[in-house]
Amino acid sequence: xxxxxxxxxxxxxxxxxxxxxxxxxxxxxxxxxxxxxxxxxxxxxxxxxxxxxxxxxxxxxxxxxxxxxxxxxxxxxxxxxxxxxxxxxxxxxxxxxxxxxxxxxxxxxxxxxxxxxxxxxxxxxxxxxxxxxxxxxxxxxxxxxxxxxxxxxxxxxxxxxxxxxxxxxxxxxxxxxxxxxxxxxxxxxxxxxxxxxxxxxxxxxxxxxxxxxxxxxxxxxxxxxxxxxxxxxxxx
Numbered sequence: 001x002x003x004x005x006x007x008x009x010x011x012x013x014x015x016x017x018x019x020x021x022x023x024x025x026x027x028x029x030x031x032x033x034x035x036x037x038x039x040x041x042x043x044x045x046x047x048x049x050x051x052x053x054x055x056x057x058x059x060x061x062x063x064x065x066x067x068x069x070x071x072x073x074x075x076x077x078x079x080x081x082x083x084x085x086x087x088x089x090x091x092x093x094x095x096x097x098x099x100x101x102x103x104x105x106x107x108x109x110x111x112x113x114x115x116x117x118x119x120x121x122x123x124x125x126x127x128x129x130x131x132x133x134x135x136x137x138x139x140x141x142x143x144x145x146x147x148x149x150x151x152x153x154x155x156x157x158x159x160x161x162x163x164x165x166x167x168x169x170x171x172x173x174x175x176x177x178x179x180x181x182x183x184x185x186x187x188x189x190x191x192x193x194x195x196x197x198x199x200x201x202x203x204x205x206x207x208x209x210x211x212x213x214x215x216x217x218x219x220x221x222x223x224x225x226x227x228x229x230x231x232x233x234x235x236x
Contacts, residue, residue, distance in 0.1 A: 011138075011141050011142055011214065011215065011216050013040050013042060013047060013138070014041070014042050015039075015040070015041045015042065016039065016040050016041075017037055017038070017039040018037065018038045018039070018217060018218070018234060019035070019036075019037050019234075019235045020035065020036040020037065020038070020232050020233060020234055020235060021035065021180055021232070021233045021235050022034035022035065022036055022053065022230060022231075022232050023180065023230070023231045023232075023233060024228060024229075024230055025228055025229050025230070025231055026227055026228030026229070027228075029228070032056060033055060033056060033059045033230075034053055034054060034055045034056060034059060034065065035053070035054060035056065036051065036052065036053040036054075036232065037050075037051070037052050038050075038051050038134075038137065038218075040138070045074065045075065046072065046073050046074040046075045046076075046077070046080070047072075047073040047074075047075075047077060047138075048070075048071070048072055048073075049070070049071045049073065049134050049135070049137075049138070050068065050069065050070050050071070050134075051067075051068070051069040051133075051134050051137075052067070052068050052069075053065065053066075053067045053068075054066050054067075063088070063089055064087075064088075064089055065087070065088045065089075066085075066087040066088075067084070067085065067086055067087070067088070068084070068085040069082070069083070069084050069085075069132075069133055069134050070082070070083040070084075070085075070134070071083075071132055071134035071135050073135055073138075077135065077138050077139070077142075078099070078101065078129065078135075079097075079099050079130075079131060079132050079134075079135040080098070080099050081096070081097065081098050081099065082095075082096075082097040082099070082132035082133075082134065082135070082159070083095065083096050083097070084133070084161060092114065092115050093112060093113065093114050094112070094113040094114075095110065095111070095112050095113075095161035095162070096110070096111045096113075097109070097110045097124075097132060097159050097161070098110075099130070099132075099159070104127065104128060104129070105125065105126065105127050105128075106125065106126045106128065106129055106130040106157070106159075107123065107124065107125040107126075108123070108124045108125075108130070108159045109121070109123055110122050110123070110124060110159065110161060110162050112161060112162050120162060122162050124159050124163075124164045126157040126159075126164065128156065128157060129156065129157075130156070130157040130158065130159050130164075131156060131157070131158055131159070131167075132158065132159055132160065133158065133160055136156070136158060136167065137218065139156070140169070140190070140208070140210070140218075141210065141216035141217075141218070142216070143169075145171060145188040145190075145210070145212075148171040149171070150171055150172060150173050151170050151171070151172070152170070152171070153168050153169070153170055154168070154169045154170075154171075155167065155168050155169070156169075158194070163196065163202075164196075164197065165194050165195065165196055165202055166194070166195045166196075166197075167192060167193070167194055168192070168193040168194075168195070169190055169191070169192060169193075170190065170191045170193070171188065171189070171190050172189035172190060172191060173188075173189060174186060174187070174188060174189070174212065175187055175189045175209065177209050177219065177220055179219065179220070179233060179234070179236075180233040180235070181236075185209075185211060185219055186211070186212045187209035187210060187211060187212060187219050187220070188209065188210045188211075188212060189207065189208075189209055190207075190208050190209075190210065191205050191206070191207055191208075192205060192206040192207075192208060193205050203223075204223065204224040204225075205224070206221060206222065206223050207220075207221070207222040208220070208221050208222075209221075217234060218234065219233075219234045220232065220233055220234065
């Protein structure tokens, strides 16, 4: 796994909050379905980050969703604890992942709590630096895109709740993209591919666009659905 070898160490974090509009797109239909925010703050021992998403009032009537992802990282931005709180309509779940390290190896004790059920426990391991669904954003923002070859794969491991997944990143080059407010931004285009052990895809590929300035802000994420797609726009 070679993702960390390309890290540039370019972005420094103290306190930051990024806001996003989550838009459903199908043909001529554009509907602002949810809002999200990604925040990070520096602590005495490292960093704390949180990703929060919630559907807007009209979407609450169809399928209300309230998801919160929390991550505690050390001073090297290695994840120490990841927690996912899921509330989607009548479904409630809480995943807790505690990371530990032995040289270049990562392991994690994972527990899933669900109402009315016994906690489900599993241990995950990887012979490399592994991430969760929050800390991986900061690894991606720290990549040195100018030294990356177009379409050459970079891989790392994600511990997501009870599951271990491989994340393959392919850099697609620089592009000019149109934001939701009509402005244009220069961006690094990358494609995410998630696969389970055995190579089976966990989900459709995700396109991400990172700003080319020193902040490396995720400007746009595009995920494909069976009908239409979801676009997550940075709201400056």
